[in-house]
Amino acid sequence: MSEVLLITGGASGIGAATARLAARKGYDIAINYRSREREAELLVEELKKTGVRVIAVQADIACPGDIERMFEEVTERLGVLTALVNSAGVLSGRTRVDEADATLLTRLFQTNVTGLILSTREAVRRMSTAHGGKGGVIVNVSSMAATIGGRPGVSLYGSSKAAVDVFTVGLAREVAAEGIRAVAVRPGFTITEMTAEYTNDPDRYAEIASSIPLGRPANVDEIARPIVWLLSDEASFITGALLDVSGGGFNIGGTPLKPPAQAH
Numbered sequence: 001m002s003e004v005l006l007i008t009g010g011a012s013g014i015g016a017a018t019a020r021l022a023a024r025k026g027y028d029i030a031i032n033y034r035s036r037e038r039e040a041e042l043l044v045e046e047l048k049k050t051g052v053r054v055i056a057v058q059a060d061i062a063c064p065g066d067i068e069r070m071f072e073e074v075t076e077r078l079g080v081l082t083a084l085v086n087s088a089g090v091l092s093g094r095t096r097v098d099e100a101d102a103t104l105l106t107r108l109f110q111t112n113v114t115g116l117i118l119s120t121r122e123a124v125r126r127m128s129t130a131h132g133g134k135g136g137v138i139v140n141v142s143s144m145a146a147t148i149g150g151r152p153g154v155s156l157y158g159s160s161k162a163a164v165d166v167f168t169v170g171l172a173r174e175v176a177a178e179g180i181r182a183v184a185v186r187p188g189f190t191i192t193e194m195t196a197e198y199t200n201d202p203d204r205y206a207e208i209a210s211s212i213p214l215g216r217p218a219n220v221d222e223i224a225r226p227i228v229w230l231l232s233d234e235a236s237f238i239t240g241a242l243l244d245v246s247g248g249g250f251n252i253g254g255t256p257l258k259p260p261a262q263a264h
């Protein structure tokens, strides 16, 4: 049986890096995108050269109807889903609580939390042995911002990712006996479009780098590798885990390995 992997937000950043690595491991892959049709098409063409089956599926994770259509399309075109990586997410800029409004919060939570949970629901309905499935693995892309609320202005985003963490732990317990493992990866600061505002500014970049014990942000492959490892049978006894991939930054529950240059 082939492994069939759906990656939400798969046309860019951590999602695209995960797709590239998973294709090399032999997964058939569905790349979900919202607006990045061209990027998704180019990635499909690139990955097809590895010999696996690859499709791009447009769906806005903030729209429940889109999610249902996406899973139906993936099942129809690639077969039974065995793996899901929920990487789609939004940062909502740097917004302190006194600037928060309902529209922004709705978009943030609709994408990062509701969309992720509904995508997971669709996956569980297909993977769970209780629904006639053969099991599978779900990896949620959380964030180290879930631990202490992120850098200044990121507390709203951090709270959405904290919801992802708690959901992942509870989910893992709910579906463990049905052949499904569920885990979360919590990246620290990673160089992608999402963080371009910070990385394009040399002073901010230096400040962030100095707050990370390993002395620099991650590149996307350094997040994709643990994701793909967690998907694999090498991680067969890991479920309900929240894996920090942060270069030692945002060390929860204790003294940071190296004091950050600025409070986060």
Ligand SMILES: NC(=O)c1ccc[n+]([C@@H]2O[C@H](COP(=O)([O-])OP(=O)(O)OC[C@H]3O[C@@H](n4cnc5c(N)ncnc54)[C@H](OP(=O)(O)O)[C@@H]3O)[C@@H](O)[C@H]2O)c1
Binding pocket: 008, 009, 010, 011, 012, 013, 014, 015, 032, 033, 034, 035, 036, 059, 060, 061, 062, 063, 086, 087, 088, 089, 090, 091, 111, 141, 142, 143, 144, 186, 187, 188, 189, 190, 191, 192, 193, 194, 195
């Ligand atoms: N970069 C970091 O430092 C960092 C750290 C911790 C966690 N993360 C998490 O890592 C994940 C991937 O982010 P990234 O850093 O790789 O940035 P990215 O390149 O901006 O990727 C985010 C992807 O999510 C997609 N997306 C957003 N809203 C969507 C929606 N409603 N429906 C479908 N797709 C949607 C985006 O597509 P559109 O542009 O078309 O909307 C984009 O392709 C996110 O969940 C993020 O929160 C990132």
